[in-house]
Amino acid sequence: MATAVQTVERENYLNANYGIKSWLLTTDHKRIAILYLISITAMFWIGGFFAMMIRLELLTPAGDLVSSDTYNKLFTMHGIIMVFFFLIPSVPAVLGNFLIPLMVGAKDLAFPRVNLLSWYLYIIGGITALVAMITGGVDTGWTFYTPFSTTYSNTHVIGAALGIFITGFSSILTGLNFIITIHRMRAPGLTWRRLPLFCWSNYAAAIIMILGTPVVAVTLLLVALERAFHIGVFNPQLGGDPLLFQHLFWFYSHPAVYIMILPGMGVISEIIACFSRKRVFGYEFVALASIAIAVLGFLVWAHHMFVAGISVYAALVFSLLSYLVAIPSAVKIFNWTATLFKGSISYNTPMLYAFGFMGLFTVGGLTGVFLASLGVDVHVTDTYFVVAHFHYVMVGGMVMAYMAGLHFWWPKMTGRMYPEAWAKLSALLVFVGFNTTFFPQFLLGYMGSPRRYHAYPPEFQVLNVLSTAGASILAVGYVLPMIYFVWSLRYGEPAGPNPWNAVGLEWMTPSPPPTFNFDETPVVTWEAYDYEHQPQEEVTVGH
Amino acid sequence: MATSEIQVAEHSLQHHFADMAQQKETSTFGMWMFLLTEIMFFGGLFCAYLVYRASYYHAFVEGSQKMNIWLGATNTAVLICSSLSMALGVRAAQMAKPKLMIVLMLITIMFGLGFLGIKAVEYHEHWVNHEFPGPNFHFETGDPAHPATDPQHTEIYFSLYWAMTGLHALHMVIGVGLVTWIVIAGYLGAFSPEYYSPVENVGLYWHFVDLVWIYLFPLLYLISKKHGG
Numbered sequence: 001m002a003t004a005v006q007t008v009e010r011e012n013y014l015n016a017n018y019g020i021k022s023w024l025l026t027t028d029h030k031r032i033a034i035l036y037l038i039s040i041t042a043m044f045w046i047g048g049f050f051a052m053m054i055r056l057e058l059l060t061p062a063g064d065l066v067s068s069d070t071y072n073k074l075f076t077m078h079g080i081i082m083v084f085f086f087l088i089p090s091v092p093a094v095l096g097n098f099l100i101p102l103m104v105g106a107k108d109l110a111f112p113r114v115n116l117l118s119w120y121l122y123i124i125g126g127i128t129a130l131v132a133m134i135t136g137g138v139d140t141g142w143t144f145y146t147p148f149s150t151t152y153s154n155t156h157v158i159g160a161a162l163g164i165f166i167t168g169f170s171s172i173l174t175g176l177n178f179i180i181t182i183h184r185m186r187a188p189g190l191t192w193r194r195l196p197l198f199c200w201s202n203y204a205a206a207i208i209m210i211l212g213t214p215v216v217a218v219t220l221l222l223v224a225l226e227r228a229f230h231i232g233v234f235n236p237q238l239g240g241d242p243l244l245f246q247h248l249f250w251f252y253s254h255p256a257v258y259i260m261i262l263p264g265m266g267v268i269s270e271i272i273a274c275f276s277r278k279r280v281f282g283y284e285f286v287a288l289a290s291i292a293i294a295v296l297g298f299l300v301w302a303h304h305m306f307v308a309g310i311s312v313y314a315a316l317v318f319s320l321l322s323y324l325v326a327i328p329s330a331v332k333i334f335n336w337t338a339t340l341f342k343g344s345i346s347y348n349t350p351m352l353y354a355f356g357f358m359g360l361f362t363v364g365g366l367t368g369v370f371l372a373s374l375g376v377d378v379h380v381t382d383t384y385f386v387v388a389h390f391h392y393v394m395v396g397g398m399v400m401a402y403m404a405g406l407h408f409w410w411p412k413m414t415g416r417m418y419p420e421a422w423a424k425l426s427a428l429l430v431f432v433g434f435n436t437t438f439f440p441q442f443l444l445g446y447m448g449s450p451r452r453y454h455a456y457p458p459e460f461q462v463l464n465v466l467s468t469a470g471a472s473i474l475a476v477g478y479v480l481p482m483i484y485f486v487w488s489l490r491y492g493e494p495a496g497p498n499p500w501n502a503v504g505l506e507w508m509t510p511s512p513p514p515t516f517n518f519d520e521t522p523v524v525t526w527e528a529y530d531y532e533h534q535p536q537e538e539v540t541v542g543h
Numbered sequence: 544m545a546t547s548e549i550q551v552a553e554h555s556l557q558h559h560f561a562d563m564a565q566q567k568e569t570s571t572f573g574m575w576m577f578l579l580t581e582i583m584f585f586g587g588l589f590c591a592y593l594v595y596r597a598s599y600y601h602a603f604v605e606g607s608q609k610m611n612i613w614l615g616a617t618n619t620a621v622l623i624c625s626s627l628s629m630a631l632g633v634r635a636a637q638m639a640k641p642k643l644m645i646v647l648m649l650i651t652i653m654f655g656l657g658f659l660g661i662k663a664v665e666y667h668e669h670w671v672n673h674e675f676p677g678p679n680f681h682f683e684t685g686d687p688a689h690p691a692t693d694p695q696h697t698e699i700y701f702s703l704y705w706a707m708t709g710l711h712a713l714h715m716v717i718g719v720g721l722v723t724w725i726v727i728a729g730y731l732g733a734f735s736p737e738y739y740s741p742v743e744n745v746g747l748y749w750h751f752v753d754l755v756w757i758y759l760f761p762l763l764y765l766i767s768k769k770h771g772g
Contacts, residue, residue, distance in 0.1 A: 108559035112559065184568055214583035218710075230678065231706070232676060232695065
């Protein structure tokens with residue numbers, strides 16, 4: 001496979017120049033993607049550490065490892081870190097940053113300096129939040145509900161809120177850059193109907209980023225002002241309305257869960273097409289389903305507030321609208337399944353993760369339909385059922401998709417293959433570990449075990465022990481890729497420009513790509529996922 | 544003349560664009576999208592205003608009567624004039640009249656600083672009258688015999704007043720800074736009819752901030768002239 005004579009490695013974005021300054025002042029979207037990769041990985045491990053502490057505390061029914069105050073801080077910081085500093089930037093800021101210019105045949109994103117600014121804002125916001133956590137922590141839950149957050153909590157709410165506020169602008173700038181790039185920077189011939197679905201779904205997520213994030217930013221600013229100056233906008237003692245906070249918060253934070261899943265769906269579309277050697281079935285519908293999810297996602301926020309005292313009629317309407325989101329989501333799942341039908345399927349690691357995504361996201365999505373119905377929601381509100389539901393979507397969905405994407409494009413990003421056998425093992429561990437962790441939580445929630453307590457009745461112990469054991473397996477599943485990805489940088493098999501024999505502009509340039517991505521601007525004359533006209537070669541490396 | 548303009552244009556073309564037209568379209572589109580996020584940013588506050596004005600209408604009327612309508616109206620006129628000089632300045636940049644552009648931008652800066660000065664006078668009045676939310680807040684309802692409204696609800700009016708006009712004033716400060724940058728860059732000869740996107744984009748930003756005030760003025764100052772609504 002490898003050419004007999006290793007010629008001098010050609011210049012690419014990694015070896016074009018060296019030194020810390022060439023990274024910290026880079027405007028190259030690929031280098032910024034790598035900066036994001038390193039920073040969100042660090043955040044993932046910090047958030048994961050908090051999760052492990054939570055699971056260790058829940059090993060026994062008594063609250064014996066940490067005090068209830070500490071426990072409140074642990075789940076709050078786990079939520080804040082994972083939502084705002086890992087999941088939201090994960091696929092967009094790492095894979096999207098790296099791939100969108102390559103996929104549309106551009107030399108860079110539309111605003112390269114703005115892109116670098118977004119990384120710095122992320123870092124400043126992240127450090128602000130971490131300082132708040134190290135110097136005492138936050139205990140409000142990641143949702144910052146008032147009046148607890150504004151009046152009663154004695155923890156570092158202002159610091160954490162400001163950290164999220166700042167990071168919000170990083171997310172806004174990333175979204176802005178994606179939208180403009182996809183509109184204005186496409187290569188000649190690359191029409192909207194030829195655009196890869198990864199771009200479509202990141203475009204949809206970017207719409208949510210630019211429309212929703214400013215609202216949560218100003219809301220958290222008001223929380224900080226209320227704590228600092230007692231301005232009383234959300235404080236019922238001063239005539240303010242805490243429900244207004246919940247409306248404003250969820251106006252962003254519900255659509256934000258689609259920021260956390262849409263880009264993942266884009267990854268899955270790419271991988272399923274490649275490893276079934278087929279065009280994605282119903283391409284147009286999958287593309288438009290992304291937009292539909294983004295639009296409908298803005299109309300369902302109050303389903304987080306069914307028991308908060310909103311009117312029954314409002315609840316009915318929001319319940320109905322929430323059901324509607326299931327339609328475009330199901331369109332995607334069915335179309336991926338139809339893509340697999342009669343495809344030449346190969347079971348490489350990205351595909352294994354993609355299968356995991358399809359199954360787990362379906363479970364998470366269907367339990368979402370349970371929760372959208374008023375009666376069931378009232379029964380399981382604030383129980384582990386809700387916790388299990390959103391972890392099936394967030395971890396079973398988005399983290400699986402992120403891992404799938406990392407494995408799929410790792411050869412493109414680094415020029416090296418990861419070790420396939422180890423990767424398959426890690427995919428298996430993640431799948432088994434994940435289900436062992438979170439499926440018992442559905443049962444716990446159904447039986448009425450409330451979330452956010454550090455102690456529980458002894459009859460729930462078996463399920464909690466199972467969950468903690470699963471979390472340990474999951475942790476091993478995540479540590480393994482850390483090790484072999486780093487290992488592959490030096491010892492991995494050279495990947496060549498197109499190890500998966502995939503279509504798409506990003507595979508038509510060397511791995512790693514040169515600084516300006518393409519030697520000459522490509523001209524596109526074919527539709528996306530044109531596997532029918534591709535010579536039928538087996539995937540040749542990585543076995 | 545012509546060659547030097549082409550050189551300016553080539554110099555201003557960033558590496559990742561095919562030509563100047565694409566670069567200009569992209570940056571203008573980016574600015575409009577950014578302004579969209581700004582609308583959403585202010586939108587959260589406008590939404591809060593809407594909710595509380597509907598709930599505590601009379602308290603809001605009482606609060607609004609503490610506003611100095613003449614200063615507010617003067618400021619509105621000042622901002623409208625500044626938008627005119629800004630629009631003419633952008634036109635001058637487009638017509639390759641750099642000196643005229645610099646003069647018009649300096650006039651815009653003057654209007655902007657005038658607005659902030661008048662706003663500072665108003666803020667000072669509110670401050671000494673204890674019309675700043677928090678522990679020192681103090682408010683007498685208009686008719687002590689019929690205390691129709693709760694001072695706490697008027698405090699919410701003032702919270703929103705300070706938050707909304709404060710955020711707007713912050714945007715004005717940033718705007719003045721941006722126009723100053725345009726003046727310096729224009730003085731150094733950075734712009735030409737082929738490349739004046741920064742001027743145009745700063746112009747768009749300025750008009751947006753102006754427009755926010757056009758909404759803030761009636762909502763905060765002109766709720767009702769009648770006492771207690």
